[in-house]
Amino acid sequence: MKIKIIVWTLVILFTLSYSLSKVWDIKETTNQIVIIPITGTITTELTSSLMQQKETSSTAILNYLDLAQRNPNIKGVLLEINSPGGTVVASKEIADKVKQMNKPVVSYIREIGTSGAYWIASSSNVIVADPLSITGSIGVIGSYLEFSQLLEKYGVTYQRLVSGSYKDTGSPFK
Amino acid sequence: MKQARLYKRVLAYLVDMVVINIVIVSPFKPVINKIISTSDLYQIYSFLLNNPSQTMSLIKISITIAILSLFYWSILEFKLKQTIGKMLFQIYVTTQNKKLTFSQCLIRNLTKTFFIILLIDSITIIGKKQRISEMISKTYVEE
Numbered sequence: 001m002k003i004k005i006i007v008w009t010l011v012i013l014f015t016l017s018y019s020l021s022k023v024w025d026i027k028e029t030t031n032q033i034v035i036i037p038i039t040g041t042i043t044t045e046l047t048s049s050l051m052q053q054k055e056t057s058s059t060a061i062l063n064y065l066d067l068a069q070r071n072p073n074i075k076g077v078l079l080e081i082n083s084p085g086g087t088v089v090a091s092k093e094i095a096d097k098v099k100q101m102n103k104p105v106v107s108y109i110r111e112i113g114t115s116g117a118y119w120i121a122s123s124s125n126v127i128v129a130d131p132l133s134i135t136g137s138i139g140v141i142g143s144y145l146e147f148s149q150l151l152e153k154y155g156v157t158y159q160r161l162v163s164g165s166y167k168d169t170g171s172p173f174k
Numbered sequence: 175m176k177q178a179r180l181y182k183r184v185l186a187y188l189v190d191m192v193v194i195n196i197v198i199v200s201p202f203k204p205v206i207n208k209i210i211s212t213s214d215l216y217q218i219y220s221f222l223l224n225n226p227s228q229t230m231s232l233i234k235i236s237i238t239i240a241i242l243s244l245f246y247w248s249i250l251e252f253k254l255k256q257t258i259g260k261m262l263f264q265i266y267v268t269t270q271n272k273k274l275t276f277s278q279c280l281i282r283n284l285t286k287t288f289f290i291i292l293l294i295d296s297i298t299i300i301g302k303k304q305r306i307s308e309m310i311s312k313t314y315v316e317e
Contacts, residue, residue, distance in 0.1 A: 002261075005253050010197050013242055017201040024234045025205050035224035064221065067208060080224060 030073045035080055036064050042086025042094070042116050056083065058090035065097050076104040079124060085115025085137070092116075098123040109133045147172045177303040178265040178317040187286075189259030190247070198242045202235050240287035247283040252276045265317045274313065281311040 038061065040054025068074045079098070085091060098105050098120060107113070107121035109129035114137035121127045122138070129135055151158065151173060158173035168174070209228045210218055222229040250257045252274060255266040269278060285295040285307050295305045304314060 002254055006250065006258065009246065009249050009253075010193075013246055014197045014201065017198045017238075017242055020238050021201040021205055021235075024202075024231050024238065032227060037220045037224055039220060071208070 032071075032074045033076050033078055034064065034068045034074050035078045036061060036068075037080045037082070038094070038117060038120065039080075039082050040084075042083055042090045042120075044087065044090045044093070056086070058093045061094050062097050065094075065101065068103065069101060074103065076106065077101065079105060079107045079120065080110065081107055081113040081117050081121055082110040083114075083117035084112055085117045085119075088116065090116065091119050095120045095123040109135055114138070142170060144170050144172050148174055176317065178263075178315040180299060180303075182263040182265050182317060183299075183315060186257070186259030186263045186265060189262055190257050193258050194243050194246055198239055198246065202239060205231065205235060244280065244283055244287050247286060248276065248279040251283070252279045260315075263317075265315055268314050268316050270312045278311040278313055282307050282313045 038056045040056055042056050042058060044058050046055050046057045065077065068077045095116075104126075105124040106126045106128060107124040109117075109121060109127065110133065112134040113121050113129065114134060118135055118138045121135075127135075148158070158171070160168060160174070162168050209222075209232050222232065247257055251260075251267045254261075255268070255274060260266055267274060267279075267282070269275075282305070285291045285305070295307050297306070298309070299305055302309070308314065
């Protein structure tokens with residue numbers, strides 16, 4: 001008798017859970033736009049500390065983008081960016097994933113979207129930003145002073161001991 | 175009959191949580207995994223804050239799991255005076271009245287649906303060997 005009651009209770013509860021899980025499934029709503037926040041420093045994995053700065057893990061963002069990609073009811077993705085950038089690999093992972101998306105991705109830059117964060121934004125279809133938002137700060141810049149003619153004037157020569165032709169590309173002495 | 179020892183009650187609770195996880199929570203796992211794909215609380219919080227439809231789904235799921243769990247404890251205790259965990263550790267629920275009523279079972283198990291409230295409810299268990307909700311429902315756990 002006891003076992004019968006237990007089995008029946010468990011069967012009823014499982015059936016109810018299973019049925020309600022189908023009812024509450026997020027598939028029930030169609031034409032959704034998923035908003036994915038990218039806040040703080042972008043890293044591959046989060047550092048666990050109570051006093052930590054705000055961080056975004058690329059692993060989590062990739063999961064959310066995957067979810068958006070697979071769910072037919074999600075029609076587009078809005079990346080809400082408020083980040084000064086982060087590590088190169090984490091930013092590239094997200095930027096690559098955004099490029100691969102088969103749904104429209106819009107980046108909305110709030111206070112700041114620079115460096116790796118701007119890299120991600122530039123991979124999306126549209127970037128929206130406030131005229132006062134801080135954007136950009138992306139790419140590579142290098143400069144040096146060139147002394148070769150000065151050295152030549154005073155009879156100073158520059159001897160190269162390098163293993164490759166581009167190793168001393170930025171040298172000011174040649 | 176003496177009141178049940180604390181370790182038996184804690185172990186019985188853990189067994190029941192495993193049963194609840196298998197019977198009630200597991201059907202919801204695919205839906206929950208769609209919404210929560212990270213262990214970082216801040217990221218979950220900001221994602222939910224920005225996605226009200228997903229947040230609503232998660233709230234509905236949490237409430238459903240809480241209600242079904244409450245029924246698991248209440249129905250079994252009302253019918254058998256024991257849950258599966260209590261059976262394993264040979265403890266059972268009794269009352270001052272002649273027969274345990276369903277409302278008594280509901281009241282004594284209400285706090286089990288929210289873990290933090292259960293901890294507060296259990297403050298009195300060491301001294302009086304009864305949770306606050308057990309005092310209110312006039313029920314005891316004996317072995």
